[in-house]
Amino acid sequence: xxxxxxxxxxxxxxxxxxxxxxxxxxxxxxxxxxxxxxxxxxxxxxxxxxxxxxxxxxxxxxxxxxxxxxxxxxxxxxxxxxxxxxxxxxxxxxxxxxxxxxxxxxxxxxxxxxxxxxxxxxxxxxxxxxxxxxxxx
Amino acid sequence: xxxxxxxxxxxxxxxxxxxxxxxxxxxxxxxxxxxxxxxxxxxxxxxxxxxxxxxxxxxxxxxxxxxxxxxxxxxxxxxxxxxxxxxxxxxxxxxxxxxxxxxxxxxxxxxxxxxxxxxxxxxxxxxxxxxxxxxxxxxxxxxxxxxxxxxxxxxxxxxxxxxxxxxxxxxxxxxxxxxxxxxxxxxxxxxxxxxxxxxxxxxxxxxxxxxxxxxxxxxxxxxxxxxxxxxxxxxxxxxxx
Numbered sequence: 588x589x590x591x592x593x594x595x596x597x598x599x600x601x602x603x604x605x606x607x608x609x610x611x612x613x614x615x616x617x618x619x620x621x622x623x624x625x626x627x628x629x630x631x632x633x634x635x636x637x638x639x640x641x642x643x644x645x646x647x648x649x650x651x652x653x654x655x656x657x658x659x660x661x662x663x664x665x666x667x668x669x670x671x672x673x674x675x676x677x678x679x680x681x682x683x684x685x686x687x688x689x690x691x692x693x694x695x696x697x698x699x700x701x702x703x704x705x706x707x708x709x710x711x712x713x714x715x716x717x718x719x720x721x722x723x724x
Numbered sequence: 725x726x727x728x729x730x731x732x733x734x735x736x737x738x739x740x741x742x743x744x745x746x747x748x749x750x751x752x753x754x755x756x757x758x759x760x761x762x763x764x765x766x767x768x769x770x771x772x773x774x775x776x777x778x779x780x781x782x783x784x785x786x787x788x789x790x791x792x793x794x795x796x797x798x799x800x801x802x803x804x805x806x807x808x809x810x811x812x813x814x815x816x817x818x819x820x821x822x823x824x825x826x827x828x829x830x831x832x833x834x835x836x837x838x839x840x841x842x843x844x845x846x847x848x849x850x851x852x853x854x855x856x857x858x859x860x861x862x863x864x865x866x867x868x869x870x871x872x873x874x875x876x877x878x879x880x881x882x883x884x885x886x887x888x889x890x891x892x893x894x895x896x897x898x899x900x901x902x903x904x905x906x907x908x909x910x911x912x913x914x915x916x917x918x919x920x921x922x923x924x925x926x927x928x929x930x931x932x933x934x935x936x937x938x939x940x941x942x943x944x945x946x947x948x949x950x951x952x953x954x955x956x957x958x959x960x961x962x963x964x965x
Contacts, residue, residue, distance in 0.1 A: 592731070592800030592840040599734070600727035685817035688801065689836050691829040695818045705824040713832070717725040 589688060590627055593715050594634035598642065600717050605644045610722030613646045617719045621712040622658040623671050623690040625683070644722065658712030660693075664704035671712070674700060690714050728839035732867050735800075735838060738845040739773070742871040743902065744864050748886030750855035752878045753907040754778075756937075758852035759787040760956050761874070763948055765965065766808040770847035773803065775837070776813035777864070778854040779830055780823055785815050789942035800842040807944045812841055830859040838867055848965075856886070857893055865897060872900040874963075875925075877916060878908050884919050891923050902963050903928040905956075929959035 601616050616635075620626050632651060639646035658671040674697055675683065682696040690713050699707050736742070745758035755778065762774040776784040784790075788806050794816055795801035803812040814823065814833065825833065843849065851871070854860050864871050873894050877887040887904070894901055903926030906916045910933045920927040931952055940946035947953060 589797050589801055589840055592842070593727075595734075595799075596727040596731035596839050600725060600730040603730050604725065681819070685819075688840070689814070689817045689833055691825060691833045691836075692814075692817045692823075694825060694829065695821045695823050705822075708826070714836070715727065717727045 590631040591634045591638075593624075593626070594631055594638055597635060597715065597717055598638040598646070601646070601720050602642050602644065604717075604720055605722055608720075608722070608724075610644050610720075610724055612644050613650055613720060613722045615652060615719075615721040616646070616650050616717065617652045617654065619654050619656045619716040619718050621656050621690065621714045621716070623686060623693060623709060623712055624714040625687040626715065628653055654718070656712040656716075659710045660699075660707050661710045662699035662702060662704055662707040664706050665699060665702040667699055667701040668710075669700055726835075728835045729867065732835075732838045735841060735843065736849075736868060736870075739843055739849045740847050742849045742851065742868050743874055744851040744853050744861075744868075744871045745874050745876060746853040746861065746890060747855055747876045747883075748857065748888070748890035749877065749883040752855075752876050752883055752887075753931075754855070754876050755783045755787055755852050756952070757874070757876050757905060757907065757931075757956065758850050759784050759944075760947065760953055761960070762809045762848075762850045763788075763807065763944055764953070764957060764960065765848050765850070767948065771810075771845060772808065773810040773812070773843050773846045773849040774852065775841075775849060776811075776815070776852045777834065777860050778852055779814050779825055779833055779860070780854065782813050782815045782818075782852075784811070784852045785813050787941055787947070788944055790815075795841075798842065800840045802842050802844075810843060810846065812837065827859045831863055834860065834863045834867070857890055861890075865899060872902050874902045875904045876907050877904060879906060879910070879913055879916055879930075881915065884916055888919065888923065891920075891925055895923065895925070901925055905959050906930040908933045926962065928962045929955075931955040931959065
């Protein structure tokens with residue numbers, strides 16, 4: 588249930604933002620889920636809905652829209668680009684779970700598939716991002 | 725929008741004091757002081773956490789002899805309790821492999837650890853900082869607003885050159901500074917004491933170079949019996965803990 592902690596950060600950020608914008612209620616929250624973090628969507632959505640109860644401003648039921656963002660990794664050494672899904676099957680369970688908790692340990696457990704360099708960057712699809720909030724003033 | 729920053733204050737809400745053990749220079753014994761400080765406070769009956777933020781070269785787990793441990797998942801991650809200390813480190817996720825992180829990755833890791841770690845109620849959270857005034861130091865200052873700094877140096881002029889810069893930036897940012905510990909002393913030189921006083925920072929005392937300290941690495945029961953621990957306890961008498 589590490590998803591719960593991330594869901595809590597989303598709900599708190601959405602409420603903070605809605606207060607700043609003087610919204611009376613939040614009707615829609617769009618969240619991008621980076622492929623690298625390998626979030627269990629059902630657990631995450633359950634946590635979001637549970638944590639949304641009794642918030643001020645209120646969050647409408649089923650307000651959350653989850654969109655998966657495919658990852659893109661770029662090698663700084665040779666310029667190669669690839670997706671995490673291309674290499675996930677080469678990881679053991681412990682390595683994959685570590686990347687689930689801390690996506691940056693992808694630099695520890697994987698290398699560029701073309702040149703073997705550990706010097707690459709995550710250009711897309713790292714983790715959970717709050718994309719937009721819609722509400723009523 | 726970055727959601728993780730919103731939840732950090734809540735995660736740290738039930739921690740009474742946060743002490744970052746820092747230095748401008750590597751190799752001065754920060755990890756040993758941080759781990760020993762955590763053991764000292766735990767022995768005094770306080771609820772203590774230890775967060776190793778030296779992400780390139782974590783070593784607190786080696787000092788404490790942490791093996792085959794992993795955080796528990798419960799609405800986040802709960803650090804394992806080791807010798808009475810709730811201990812969190814990147815090493816649970818890196819398996820002792822090399823960690824080639826760039827600056828943006830360091831900040832992301834710190835944010836993630838702070839957002840998902842459930843510390844619960846603590847009297848003290850001790851942070852084992854990496855050397856310098858880089859991302860980790862700036863992120864601790866930014867996200868852990870109630871952090872106080874305990875600075876470690878060796879008697880070396882080289883170490884003090886870098887430590888002086890850290891002290892000056894902490895003073896400029898008006899961060900609470902508990903003082904400076906002079907570690908691994910071998911002579912009676914007053915150089916560090918004078919330099920620290922010149923910056924109007926408290927010199928807390930010295931820890932003599934302990935020739936047999938290495939034998940207690942990985943064995944906290946032996947570590948608390950060392951001359952280093954006795955010297956550290958003496959310097960800590962100069963701080964209100």
